[in-house]
Every structure is written in structure tokens, then in C-alpha cells.
Amino acid sequence: MIIFRVLPCLRPMLPGFPRPLTSRLSPRFWIRCYFALWLLLGLLLLPGYGVSWDEPTDRTTGLISTRYVTSQVAPAWTARQPALQNLPDFATYSDNDHGVLFELPVCLLEQLLGLHDSRAVYLWRHGCVFLVFWMGAWALYGLARARFQDWRLGLAASTLLLLSPRFFAEGFYNTKDIVFLAFFTLGVYTLVRLLQRPTPGRAALHGLATAAATDVRIMGILLLAFTLGMVALELLAAPRPDKQPGRWLRLLPVYLLVTLVAIIVGWPYLWAAPLANFQRAFASLSKFSFDADLLYFGQRVSINALPWHYIPVWVLLTTPVAYVTAALLGAGTYLAAWLRRPLAQLQPLNGRLDALFIGWLALPVLMVIVLHSVVYDGWRHLYFIYPALLLLALRGAWAVAQAARRPGWGRRLAQGAATLAAVEVLLTLGRMVAAHPQQQVYFSFLPPAVVEQQFERDYWGLSYRAGLEWVLAHDAAPRIHLDAGQRMPMMNNVAILPAAARQRxxxxxxxxxxxxxxxxxxxxxxxxxxxxxxxxxxxANGVKVLSVFQKRPW
Known part of the structure; x- marks a missing residue:
């Protein structure tokens, strides 16, 4: 019944179906309750997740940038903060070109709140990541509501994000890719609002959102390209009363100026030499001086020699099948209609928004394939395209719903497809609950034995926490000796344990x-x-994620 409540257009297929409670209460009430429950769920589950490979390094980057900024405005205060001492110099730090719009305020607030214990620090960081992820879900809701003119479909879009196992887990600890996903989605949302009603205020707000995404990760500059492309579509394809080239000629300078200034202000690396340092940061995009092997289809493959299909395969393997199928259907039906009548498909704003979503999904993937960009650990570097996939999946579901309203075999086929999709959504929810808090190793349809032989499992290293907690619970010795296949993630997870446990x-x-x-x-x-x-x-869901071995002293 879930699919029929989410898609109101299917109600005519259900004679006598009771009027939903949403018809008797304000939509605003349900929306607020929904996102309040999102927030409450995150706060309840937050303490259970471990520490990833990257978190200590990301925190160090944030602390170095924090010291660089605060030493210029409050040198005495900076000198009193123990965590800001004995750090590499900002000018010579190897990662000083990384965007720190998230890391810097998180680390600054960490110091202002007096968080010194490592467990408190990482719980604080996980809470901040989740809040940003929650903001991204709200932006996705706004995009779906704007595209489909239905708040219920907006909530459906954010629910699909919630029921995406890997994204849900990483929404607590992935300070790079999930944070960038949220800020990029917010940038697309402000772009859509600008297209709906072009005003100087909305142009400035979109400039701030573009800068914020860029100051998290330099790929946020794609929002600038998307903005210029959508304005071009407005001028070329929109109905005559909506084109108003004079208005756009006045608004674009506002947007560009705000974007430029805000990027520089929010990125300390640019302060010394904005243009030169931006060029250096862009030149280093996806270019890594180190080499490492990944397990891909049972073979160890260098990150510098990945095949073109690496990203599409990982998207398919780690996304629920119904989501991918619906997204392909949504994109396919749009492209088929566009090929028949290109201009007519682009004239309504919804048609131009669908073109934007397809570009959002496809362009970054094509860039990685054509430019041979270095990626690793699945498709996490391209997580920011996932909201576009979900929006196109809603368009595909809408196409199925329309087919279900027509008599004949198409109606039965559409009903069957909707039922299968609803079943998979429920199964996905069940698998998330069963795997908690190891949803980061979710695979959509591969049998566990195939996963274990063919692909990387817990590349984030979070499962080490569960192993450490098991050892602590089953060994009463005051001192427990450890080793690991990969020592860094294990020791990272020691840091989030209570102090008494860490000492053992x-x-x-x-x-x-x-x-x-x-x-x-x-x-x-x-x-x-x-x-x-x-x-x-x-x-987790049958896949062996972690093992603990013990040598016997006798």
C-alpha cells in the first residue's frame, strides 16, 4: 500500500480506498513531523557508528585551517588551545588546497565547546555530518516538490534517500562525499528557485550556495556551468513571456559576483593568491601522487588503471534495483519525447528541469570516463549525482503510474512493476535494520559469496569498532594486545571507545x-x-565483514 499512498495518481485504480489522513491535516504539519522524525532517528542511531579511514586526516586539515584563520584574528586565544598546537604549517601542508567550509567551523566549534576527549570529538563530528545530510534531504525534498508540484512526492524523494543503505550509514561519518552531496543538492535547489522566479535576492542566494559547494569540494564549480546552461535554455526554449533577456543580463552579474567573492572568503587557501591558487587546486583535481590496488571483479586493479565501467558497475551494485530501473525509465521516457519534439519538450519549466537532472546524473560520470580521473572506494567521489538519480526515479515512477491509468495489458504490467518496487523498498528497509550499523557494505543483489570473492567490503574500516567491542566484552584482561590487517582504521576506532576501554x-x-x-x-x-x-x-546481510583471530599463549 505504500506505493499507492506515495503516488496519489494511482488512487483512481483503488475504488473505495479511504481518504488519507493527510487530507485532513495541513501538509506543513506532516512535513515538519517527517523531518523532525528524520532528525530524531539520526540522533538516536548516531552513537553506534565507528570512525572511518579519513576522519582523523580530515580533522587535522580542519584544525590546521582553523589555526591559520584564528591566529590572524585572535592569536592569544589560538595559543591557548592545545589541539591547535604542534600542527604542520598551513603554507606547507600537503592538503592545504582542500576545501574546508565544513571542516573549519566544525573544528572551531569543537574548540569553543571544549571537546578534548577523542570519543566526544568523533561523536560531535558525526552529529555535524548528519545535520548536513539532513539539510541535503530537505533540499532534495524541495527539488522534487518543485518538479512534481506535490509535497508528497517531495517526501517520497527524501524517503528514497533515507532508504539508501550506504548513503544512510555514510550520512554519519563521511565528511567529504556526503557533505558535498548535501551542499551540491542545495545549490541545485537554489538554481531551480531562481529559474522559477528570477530576482536579485535569489540570484545572490544561489551564488552563496554555489560558493558553499565549491568551498567543500572544487567540483562544486559545476553548479556555475549548470547555471549558465539553464539560463541559456531559458533564453532559447522558454515561452516568449518568460525569456526576459534583459532581466537575466542584470541577474547574472549579481550571481557571478556573489559566487566569486564568497568562494574566496570561504576558502582560506585562496586568500594569499586567489586566481593562482584556484588554478593549482583545479589542476590537482582527481590527480593523486600515490598508487593503491582495489579489489574489482576478483582482481587487484590499480586506482590509476581502472576500467571505464568501474563507476557504472558500482552504482548498479550498491543501489536498490528498483531505484536504478525507475531512473533509467525516467531518463529514457524524457529522451524519447525529446527526440520526437525537442523544442516542445524544453518549453515547459518541468521539461528543462528534467534536462538539468539528466545532465547532473550523466555529465560527472562521463567526465570521469573521458578524462580518466582517479577514483577509488566504489563511487563515493560521485555521490553528489545520487539525488539526480532519485529525482529521475520519481519521474520513472510517474510514468508507470500514468501507464497504470490506461486500460489493457499496460495497466497490469504497471501494477506489477509498482508492486515489485514496493516489495524491494520494504526489503531494503529490513536489510538496513538487520545490518545496522554496517549498512556501508550493502550490495543490492549479489549473493554474499560473490561479494566476498569479487569486491571490496568494508573499505571505510568502520567494522573494526564492532570487533574491538567484542574483544573487550569477551576478554577481561586489563591489557589486550592488538594487530590488524590495516592498523590505521583499527586504531581510529579505538578513539571512539570510552576512555576506560581505550586504556585496555x-x-x-x-x-x-x-x-x-x-x-x-x-x-x-x-x-x-x-x-x-x-x-x-x-x-551484514550474509556478507562476512570482519573477522577476529586470536593466538593462544599456550
């Missing part, structure tokens, strides 16, 4: 009773008996 754990590979933990990032093979007995296995 020690990295000591040479100890006779050492526990060896592994999250199976690029190691599908069985581990040798020399590591000891396998005393604990963590599985």
Missing part, C-alpha cells in the same frame, strides 16, 4: 596472545593458521 587496548603485533582484526578490504583469500583461531565473525 594496545597495538602490539609481537604479543603471544594478540588479537588480529581484519575488515577484508582487498583480501578475499583465507588468512593463514599462524594468526590463530577465528574467534569472532561479523556479518
Amino acid at each position: 587496548l594496545q597495538l602490539d603485533p609481537a604479543a603471544k596472545d594478540v588479537y588480529f582484526l581484519t575488515a577484508y578490504r582487498t583480501h578475499p583469500e583465507a588468512y593463514p593458521d599462524s594468526l590463530g583461531a577465528e574467534v569472532y565473525v561479523l556479518r
